[in-house]
Amino acid sequence: MDRHNLPFLMLRGIGEKETYHDKTALTRKSAIEVQANRSAASTHFFGKKQMTYFTQSTNPNELTGWRSPAVLLMIMAGAMQLSFAAWWNLMNNFAVQELDFTGREIGIQQSIREIPGFLSFLAVYLLLVMREQTLAYLSLLLLGVGVAITGYFPTALGFYITTLIMSIGFHYYETMAQSLSLQWLPKATAAASMGKILAVGSFAQLIAYGLIFIAWKTFNLSFTVVFAIAGGLTIVVLAFLIMAYPHFKEGVPQHKKLILKKRYWLYYALTFMAGARRQIFTVFAGFLMVERFGYDVHEVAGLFLINGVFNMLLAPKIGKLIVRFGERKALILEYVGLIGVFVTYAFVTNATVAAALYVIDHAFFAIAIAIKTYFQKIADPADIAPTAGVAFTINHIAAVFIPVVFGLVWLVSPAAVFLAGAGMAAVSLFLSTMIPSNPDDGNEVDWWFRKPAAQPAE
Numbered sequence: 232m233d234r235h236n237l238p239f240l241m242l243r244g245i246g247e248k249e250t251y252h253d254k255t256a257l258t259r260k261s262a263i264e265v266q267a268n269r270s271a272a273s274t275h276f277f278g279k280k281q282m283t284y285f286t287q288s289t290n291p292n293e294l295t296g297w298r299s300p301a302v303l304l305m306i307m308a309g310a311m312q313l314s315f316a317a318w319w320n321l322m323n324n325f326a327v328q329e330l331d332f333t334g335r336e337i338g339i340q341q342s343i344r345e346i347p348g349f350l351s352f353l354a355v356y357l358l359l360v361m362r363e364q365t366l367a368y369l370s371l372l373l374l375g376v377g378v379a380i381t382g383y384f385p386t387a388l389g390f391y392i393t394t395l396i397m398s399i400g401f402h403y404y405e406t407m408a409q410s411l412s413l414q415w416l417p418k419a420t421a422a423a424s425m426g427k428i429l430a431v432g433s434f435a436q437l438i439a440y441g442l443i444f445i446a447w448k449t450f451n452l453s454f455t456v457v458f459a460i461a462g463g464l465t466i467v468v469l470a471f472l473i474m475a476y477p478h479f480k481e482g483v484p485q486h487k488k489l490i491l492k493k494r495y496w497l498y499y500a501l502t503f504m505a506g507a508r509r510q511i512f513t514v515f516a517g518f519l520m521v522e523r524f525g526y527d528v529h530e531v532a533g534l535f536l537i538n539g540v541f542n543m544l545l546a547p548k549i550g551k552l553i554v555r556f557g558e559r560k561a562l563i564l565e566y567v568g569l570i571g572v573f574v575t576y577a578f579v580t581n582a583t584v585a586a587a588l589y590v591i592d593h594a595f596f597a598i599a600i601a602i603k604t605y606f607q608k609i610a611d612p613a614d615i616a617p618t619a620g621v622a623f624t625i626n627h628i629a630a631v632f633i634p635v636v637f638g639l640v641w642l643v644s645p646a647a648v649f650l651a652g653a654g655m656a657a658v659s660l661f662l663s664t665m666i667p668s669n670p671d672d673g674n675e676v677d678w679w680f681r682k683p684a685a686q687p688a689e
Contacts, residue, residue, distance in 0.1 A: 284364070287477035291415045300415040300479050301424055303472065304408065308428050309435035310371055310468035311404055314378040316439040317461030318397060320535055323521040324528045325454050329385050334518070336387060338638020341514045344394050345630035348402040348506075351623030352489060355616065357403075359487050363616060364478055367407035371469045373400030379462025382455030402623060410619040413607045414481055419554075422604045426550020429597055433542035440539055444532035483612040490617040494675050497665055498606045499625050501562075504659040505599055506626035508569065510633040511652035512592050515641065516576065520589065523645070524582040534586055538593040546597040558601035558670065559677075562663035565598040566656045573653035577646040608670045 282298070291300040326332035326340065357366055377397030384393055416424045439461060446452055520526045520534065553561045572592050579585045610618065637648050667677040 282475070282477050284368070284473045284476060284478050288480060289477045291479045294477070298476060300411075301427075303476050303479070304412055304415070305428050305431040306468065306472060307367065307371065307404075307408060308432035310465050310472070311374060311401070311408075312432045312435035313439055313468065314374050314397075314461050314465040315401055316436040316535065316539075317443065317457060318378045318381065319517075320440060320443055320532050321454055321457060321528060323517050324531065325381075326390070327521055329454060330387055330390060332387075334522075334638045334641040337514070337518055338634040338636075338641075340391060340394055341510075341634035341638075342631055343391050344398045345510075345627050345634070346395070347399040348627030349624055349631050351402055351406045351627065352620040354403055354406050354620040354623075355487060355489060358616065362478065363407050363411055363481060367404055367411065368469060368473060370400045370402075370404035370407060371465060373397070374404060375400070375462040375465035375469065377462070378465070379459045381462075382453065382458040385454075402627075406619050406623045409603060409622075410616040411479075411481075413603065413610075413615045413619070414483070414612070415479065418604075418607055421607055422553040422600055423547065423550040425600045425603065426547040426553075426597065429546035429550075429600070430543045433539045433546060436539035437536060437543065440532045440536040444529050444536055447529040447532065481616075483615075488617060489621060490614045491621060492614070495606070495609070495618065497662065497676050498602070498609070499622070500662050501602050501605075501659065502622045502626045503628060504655055504662065505602060507629035507633060508652060508655045508659060509626075510630050510637070511573065511648065511655070514634050515637065515645070515648050516589055516592060518641075519576070519645065520582075520585060524585055526582075534589060537590050541590060541594050542597060545594060549597045550600060553598070553601050553604060557666075557668055558605040559663060559666040559668060561598050561601040562666065563660065565595045565601075566660035566663060568595055569656035570653050570660070573649045573656060576649035576652070605666055605670050609672055609675045611672070 294300070296302075323337070326337055330336070332340070354366065361369070374397055377393055377395075377400055381390070381393040381397070384390065412425060412428070413421070443452075443457060447457075517531075520531060526534070549561075569592070572588055572595075576585070576588055576592075579588060606618070606622070607615075637651070640647055640651075664679065665676050667674050
């Protein structure tokens, strides 16, 4: 046997009686087929057949692995946090050190930030002309652009305008992300999946805070540079998402009108109180760290870094605990803890204790997943998208006026602001006790205080 012809004998269909010309022809044919396959693969990757948002539409349950809807939601959460976490880290220091803001100006700026949240119900009308996934992508783009240009407008008016642009992107992204999560994720495991999504967002926070913590003093960075890099990173990740993921179809066609139903009232009430409580933390707890205790940018970044680590480690576990013990018990735990945190905030005089309170307060945020999964269990599937917009509006009713009103209260008594937060947590605690152990359509509220007491057996 000629050793030079051995490769031909290994090809399927070649026998000892075949001629040299037969072998050569077959080899050429194989080479042509290989080249054709490579060209097809190249076309699939670079051409019209490539799986991108613009070229392929598929059902959420058809793709698994890294191209699944759950992973898409995780990466979107990370992209959002790259911008927002950096903006949030720098915001108070930028306002105080560059713009000489007081409680009055920071209250105005934060109220402006919450206006798009209040107008989130308008998202349902945008869905008349675009898909939910499209609106989520567009919102991420606005967020990235708004953050990237913040440092180039170092005036009060410029900060207000860039805050508004950033906030439109942030709040409409959050509205769409919540709606898509409740549609794409199975009810039985939604809380656990949402916990993982939060963990990925926290990891992105760690990247943002860690880089600021290390690089701020090391390279003597400016606010302008950090804002620009943070916004740019979100835009880069968004470009990857558009090219790597198809359009996922919504499971149930969503109503393209506002939905307000009486049977959802407890969800609305919990959402409203969560928005009020959130303002006490996001606006005034962070401002306390900078104004009263003099935290610098890298020190605030270090504090946020600790928050991110806690969220990354705890959020998936909290999601699993909600699945195991239910929304009612989880929210009761959150609000009991918050009452203690806010009361302590009111009288804290030690910077280290204040920092510990800030971390504990932030850790409770992950439990708010329970409000979303409670709604998922009681909702008509077609109501999810429009109700997400309404819920964000309800969540931000208090957010529009609390920063301004409490900013004025802050000038007189910072302690009064945090005591009011404890009162809000107490109202939320009462509301959470009315969540049924097994919420469902037709079993939305447990009126436990109306039930007659059990009579002892005779």
